[in-house]
Amino acid sequence: xxxxxxxxxxxxxxxxxxxxxxxDIYVETALLALExxxxxxxxxxxxxxxxxxxxxxxxxxxxxLADYLGQSPVPSTRVETACASGGLALRLxxxxxxxxxxxxxxxxxxxKMTDVSGNEATYALGTAADQEYxxxxxxxxxxxxxxxxxxVSVKNHKNGSKNPVAQFPFEITVAQxxxxxxxxxxxxxxxxxxxxxxxAAIILYPAELAKKMGKPVxxxxxxxxxxxTIAIAQRADITWLNxxxxxxxxxxxxxxxxxxxxxxxxxxxxxTIAEICVTEALGxxxxxxxxxxxxxxxxxxxxxxxxxxxxxxxxxxxxVGASGVAQAVEVVxxxxxxxxxxxxxxxxxxxxxxxxxxxxxxxxxxxERE
Amino acid sequence: xxxxxxxxxxxxxxxxxxxxxxxDIYVETALLALExxxxxxxxxxxxxxxxxxxxxxxxxxxxxLADYLGQSPVPSTRVETACASGGLALRLxxxxxxxxxxxxxxxxxxxKMTDVSGNEATYALGTAADQEYxxxxxxxxxxxxxxxxxxVSVKNHKNGSKNPVAQFPFEITVAQxxxxxxxxxxxxxxxxxxxxxxxAAIILYPAELAKKMGKPVxxxxxxxxxxxTIAIAQRADITWLNxxxxxxxxxxxxxxxxxxxxxxxxxxxxxTIAEICVTEALGxxxxxxxxxxxxxxxxxxxxxxxxxxxxxxxxxxxxVGASGVAQAVEVVxxxxxxxxxxxxxxxxxxxxxxxxxxxxxxxxxxxERE
Numbered sequence: 001x002x003x004x005x006x007x008x009x010x011x012x013x014x015x016x017x018x019x020x021x022x023x024d025i026y027v028e029t030a031l032l033a034l035e036x037x038x039x040x041x042x043x044x045x046x047x048x049x050x051x052x053x054x055x056x057x058x059x060x061x062x063x064x065l066a067d068y069l070g071q072s073p074v075p076s077t078r079v080e081t082a083c084a085s086g087g088l089a090l091r092l093x094x095x096x097x098x099x100x101x102x103x104x105x106x107x108x109x110x111x112k113m114t115d116v117s118g119n120e121a122t123y124a125l126g127t128a129a130d131q132e133y134x135x136x137x138x139x140x141x142x143x144x145x146x147x148x149x150x151x152v153s154v155k156n157h158k159n160g161s162k163n164p165v166a167q168f169p170f171e172i173t174v175a176q177x178x179x180x181x182x183x184x185x186x187x188x189x190x191x192x193x194x195x196x197x198x199x200a201a202i203i204l205y206p207a208e209l210a211k212k213m214g215k216p217v218x219x220x221x222x223x224x225x226x227x228x229t230i231a232i233a234q235r236a237d238i239t240w241l242n243x244x245x246x247x248x249x250x251x252x253x254x255x256x257x258x259x260x261x262x263x264x265x266x267x268x269x270x271x272t273i274a275e276i277c278v279t280e281a282l283g284x285x286x287x288x289x290x291x292x293x294x295x296x297x298x299x300x301x302x303x304x305x306x307x308x309x310x311x312x313x314x315x316x317x318x319x320v321g322a323s324g325v326a327q328a329v330e331v332v333x334x335x336x337x338x339x340x341x342x343x344x345x346x347x348x349x350x351x352x353x354x355x356x357x358x359x360x361x362x363x364x365x366x367x368e369r370e
Numbered sequence: 371x372x373x374x375x376x377x378x379x380x381x382x383x384x385x386x387x388x389x390x391x392x393x394d395i396y397v398e399t400a401l402l403a404l405e406x407x408x409x410x411x412x413x414x415x416x417x418x419x420x421x422x423x424x425x426x427x428x429x430x431x432x433x434x435l436a437d438y439l440g441q442s443p444v445p446s447t448r449v450e451t452a453c454a455s456g457g458l459a460l461r462l463x464x465x466x467x468x469x470x471x472x473x474x475x476x477x478x479x480x481x482k483m484t485d486v487s488g489n490e491a492t493y494a495l496g497t498a499a500d501q502e503y504x505x506x507x508x509x510x511x512x513x514x515x516x517x518x519x520x521x522v523s524v525k526n527h528k529n530g531s532k533n534p535v536a537q538f539p540f541e542i543t544v545a546q547x548x549x550x551x552x553x554x555x556x557x558x559x560x561x562x563x564x565x566x567x568x569x570a571a572i573i574l575y576p577a578e579l580a581k582k583m584g585k586p587v588x589x590x591x592x593x594x595x596x597x598x599t600i601a602i603a604q605r606a607d608i609t610w611l612n613x614x615x616x617x618x619x620x621x622x623x624x625x626x627x628x629x630x631x632x633x634x635x636x637x638x639x640x641x642t643i644a645e646i647c648v649t650e651a652l653g654x655x656x657x658x659x660x661x662x663x664x665x666x667x668x669x670x671x672x673x674x675x676x677x678x679x680x681x682x683x684x685x686x687x688x689x690v691g692a693s694g695v696a697q698a699v700e701v702v703x704x705x706x707x708x709x710x711x712x713x714x715x716x717x718x719x720x721x722x723x724x725x726x727x728x729x730x731x732x733x734x735x736x737x738e739r740e
Contacts, residue, residue: 001469050430053423059497060420060452063730066597073616075595076731077458080448082430088447092462099371099469127429225445227433246443360433361446 001098003207005217006367008037009329014198014317015167022056022112023068025199030069030108033201038213042203043102045069045076048089048109049321050356052078054124056112065108082128083270085109086324087354087363090202091223094365097204109325110199121195125320129230129357141239142288144276146186150177151294152272153190153314159301160311162341167196167317191272196317200326211370216336222255222366224248230360239288243362244281244353251351252283255366259283262366263347264334265305266327268355269312275299278353279307282364306344309334324354324363335369371468373577375587376737378407379699384568384687385537392426392482393438395569400439400478403571408583412573413472415439415446418459418479419691420726422448424494426482435478452498453640455479456694457724457733460572461593464735467574479695480569491565495690499600499727511609512658514646516556520547521664522642523560523684529671530681532711537566537687561642566687570696581740586706592625592736594618600730609658613732614651614723621721622653625736629653632736633717634704635675636697638725639682645669648723649677652734676714679704694724694733705739 010032017025026047034042045066053059066076079088086109093107113121154174160166172190180190210217224247232238252258259282267282269275276290284305285293293299299307310316310330313323331350333339350367380402387395396417404412415436423429436446451458456479463477483491524544530536542560550560580587596616602608622628629652637652639645646660654675655663663669669677680686680700683693701720703709720737 001471051423053421053494053497054429057493057497059424059450059494060499060600060727060730062451063597063727064600067600067730072598072730073596073613076451076597077462077595078450080429080450081432081446092447095465095469095471099465099471101371101465101469123427124423124429127423127427129430225447226443227436227446228442230430230434230437243443356433357430360430360437360442 002100003219004094004097004204005207005210005219006202006328006332007205007210007215008033008203009332010036010201011165011326011329013165014196014319016114017197018114022052022058022110023065025112025197026065026108026110027069029199029201030106033106033203037203039104039203042071042074042104042106044074044096045071045106046089046093047078048085048324049078049111050080050082050085051124051127054127055116081361082356083320084324084354084356084361084363085321087352088225090325090328090365091225091363093204094220094223097206103206105204106201107204107325108199108201109322111319111321112197113195113319114197129360142291144291146178147174148291148295149191149272150174152269152275153177155294155300156269156308156312156314159309159342160315163311163316166311166315167194168315187271193270193313193318196319198317198319198322200322200329202325202328217370218332218335219368219370220365221368222251222257224250224364226362228360230357232358239277241277241281241359241362243359244278244355247362247364248282251364251366257349257366261349262305262351263349264309264331264344265307265351265353266310266330267307267353269308269314270318275307282353301342301344309339309342309344327352327354328365331367335367372470373589374464374467374574375577375580375589376572376698376702377575377580377585378403378573379702380406380571381535381696381699383535384566384689386484387567388484392422392428392480393435395482395567396435396478396480397439399569399571400476403476403573407573409474409573412441412444412474412476414444414466415441415476416459416463417446417448418455418694419448419481420450420452420455421494421497424497425486451731452726453690454694454724454726454731454733455691457722458595460695460698460735461595461733463574464590464593467576473576475574476571477574477695478569478571479692481689481691482567483565483689484567499730512661514661516548517544518661518665519561519642520544522639522645523547525664525670526639526678526682526684529679529712530685533681533686536681536685537564538685557641563640563683563688566689568687568689568692570692570699572695572698587740588702588705589738589740590735591738592621592627594620594734596732598730600727602728609647611647611651611729611732613729614648614725617732617734618652621734621736627719627736631719632675632721633719634679634701634714635677635721635723636680636700637677637723639678639684640688645677652723671712671714679709679712679714697722697724698735701737705737
């Protein structure tokens with residue numbers, strides 16, 4: 001298989017975008033990515049979306065969006081695996097370019113979540129799992145504290161305050177998290193990622209050809225995808241995200257890299273406890289030490305392994321199907337050095353980890369700047 | 371890219387399967403395919419489903435079905451492009467084996483459509499297009515007759531009467547079609563494919579390795595995928611299925627075959643007029659001559675180009691996301707000579723054409739028995 005580079009990225013302001021439809025926000029980011037890449041055609045496109053059917057009353061968005069982007073008759077494929085839909089779209093786009101089937105592939109994620117009521121949105125999100133929250137309660141095993149959870153939110157909001165596309169670009173305090181409304185004990189509203197409208201796009205291209213364009217070349221050097229039981233209760237250890245561990249293991253092996261080689265990582269902090277479990281499963285900290293890591297500042301933007309420099313799902317927002325692609329957009333920008341106030345200096349190797357349901361699906365990618 | 375063979379297929383009785391859930395019918399066919407293939411593992415799986423969210427209140431079925439098949443943690447991907455979801459799953463599974471990323475890939479399609487009311491099912495199906503029926507009204511251009519439409523149904527029911535898994539395995543007459551309830555003039559209920567619960571599965575494997583297993587080897591030698599405007603009204607000619615034409619063009623080119631080389635074809639007869647338009651777009655008959663072809667028996671099981679020997683969507687049933695995979699199951703069985711009473715003799719090269727919305731997406735595959 002040939003090497004694949006990400007040569008263009010696009011993202012616009014996320015939030016409650018009541019004046020724009022799903023197709024509007026999709027087209028906006030796709031055009032930005034095409035312009036950034038400097039290509040005048042695409043051969044194929046992938047769209048990650050979790051539930052356009054339940055959120056927007058529209059299936060078949062692959063063809064619809066190709067049409068509205070003015071790209072019919074290109075092949076267009078929608079993939080879904082709950083909140084990991086965007087990451088999975090990236091994986092399939094990678095496969096199409098790597099295999100030689102296509103040269104220029106547009107990968108996007110999009111979700112329009114605020115056109116339905118809060119109850120309807122909760123119902124739609126619940127279709128990712130039988131019991132979305134059931135297992136996030138075993139903090140005692142590793143003495144993870146309530147304050148450590150809050151510190152994940154505080155860190156991500158601090159990073160997100162410097163991200164112009166973030167839905168909530170402002171800082172919050174530990175006290176604010178601890179005093180916010182309870183959602184499902186021990187998680188409070190400021191532990192939870194929000195409901196968001198948003199899209200993100202990325203253009204993939206053979207790395208050899210990208211080098212000839214004289215542009216910064218960020219290659220995808222590893223990809224991994226794994227599943228786990230849908231119900232957390234059926235897992236041997238409910239504090240361990242095995243699908244993330246296995247997806248990362250595949251990606252590390254393919255890239256021939258280790259956790260110590262990674263300069264920045266965007267992870268799926270749908271809830272604060274998730275970021276803690278993910279940093280352990282990815283091998284950045286020892287099992288059970290994720291809480292301490294955030295408390296000690298190891299995952300801060302100037303720490304040993306900066307986690308979620310974009311602000312993460314918590315501050316940037318979480319349009320479920322788009323999040324995986326947006327993570328890749330952030331990593332590409334960081335590796336190019338395009339992130340202004342939230343830039344992590346000297347980043348050459350980055351990682352994304354995108355997750356569906358309560359970790360029943362995980363997709364991990366590793367990127368490297370040449 | 372390496373050659374890919376279909377080494378195992380599975381399908382069970384389709385219909386109103388009120389005693390079985392989505393996961394039940396999925397697992398049943400997947401196990402049949404695994405047994406037929408004689409493999410003891412899978413490396414990856416793809417599931418085509420149009421709207422598990424709206425029909426069954428469940429997204430994230432890729433992970434859920436991997437779990438219920440006992441295959442976690444294998445990577446599992448759901449793809450959706452309305453009624454062409456199954457065909458698209460097959461294309462991606464093909465790509466994964468052809469690229470060398472995986473060896474044994476399980477491709478399935480599944481839809482559980484009868485657990486919601488008729489109104490809800492119609493709403494869900496409507497999400498494939500803005501106006502599903504708008505354009506099927508231009509029969510005058512080519513003097514296609516009302517009776518010719520009926521003959522498509524009559525032919526497909528005749529074929530389906532010999533298919534033990536068909537939802538409606540009995541013959542009907544032209545008079546019955548002409549006197550059935552009007553749905554959208556000129557289409558009557560017996561012109562329309564039914565609402566169906568069903569699944570189908572197929573195992574893909576490198577052809578070189580399949581030959582060593584000493585089994586009949588049916589290779590996928592061509593694949594094509596194309597899109598068109600979502601709204602039929604925006605097309606230059608509403609009688610022409612351009613996405614089918616272009617997908618077939620890609621598949622013919624890849625396989626180095628012409629329409630005359632094809633021995634049997636399974637097409638997407640969601641409505642009788644669709645089969646007529648598809649036979650034209652695939653190049654089996656001249657433009658405008660699809661109606662005459664069915665009247666003259668050219669598309670009958672003993673005709674020049676047997677179309678829908680399985681009974682097609684009309685008689686076999688149309689669990690939307692499953693239909694594309696079931697078409698491939700029928701073609702593989704025909705090329706192996708396993709179709710008993712409905713066997714087309716001496717078939718070596720077969721084709722499938724699967725379509726989403728009103729032809730806004732088409733996926734075409736060509737198969738060859740070694």
